[in-house]
Amino acid sequence: EVQLVESGGDLVQPGGSLILSCAASGFTFSIYWMSWVRRAPGRGLEWVAITSQDESEKHYVDSVKGRFIISRDNAKSSLYLQMNTLRAEDTAVYYCVKAGGIGSVDYWGHGTLVTVSS
């Protein structure tokens, strides 16, 4: 059974940093693209970042470019999101999401809450 378990969400002050982790199991992690997607309170879903299997290709939504870094450790079947210079508008539930074929994703974690507030 595919499982994606996020951790690391917390209350952090504006300008602060946080690292989110996602532990994957139930599939061969190293052969799939992986993503982070977020949902801010009262708003829709937003793609944050995506990485290829070997990290040779990464893409970020404009609002987090230069502040967030997506990375992975295939030996540990883990995905990470380094979040720097956090802003109030980064407050959201962050989901770890597994690629499911071209142009799609198929499995989502339950999410971890990041709150940016003083």
Added chain:
Amino acid sequence: DVVLTQSPLSLPVTLGQPASISCRSSQSLVDNDGNTYLNWFQQRPGQSPRRLIYEVSKRDSGVPDRFSGSGSGTDFTLKISRVEAEDVGVYFCMQGIHWPWTFGQGSKVEI
């Protein structure tokens, strides 16, 4: 960014009756390879999203055949032939061709 507009945003349904959700894209979702990367997800209360449909009309394993997807280019539809109680939740479309991939606002199905 590609904007996906869903309608209706709230859909009261009757058990056993059909239901339909529209998803319209601001740009064509047909890729150079000829495929169309439009997906549908279901999110039940308290659960993570679950993919129902990919590439417009391909149903995921384990998804009841009362769910079907159709459409082309910029206009797409998710249909439930006969709504069951377990279908309550939020349904959203997602495009996977133009970065950043984007989602519809979500349509809430309630009995």
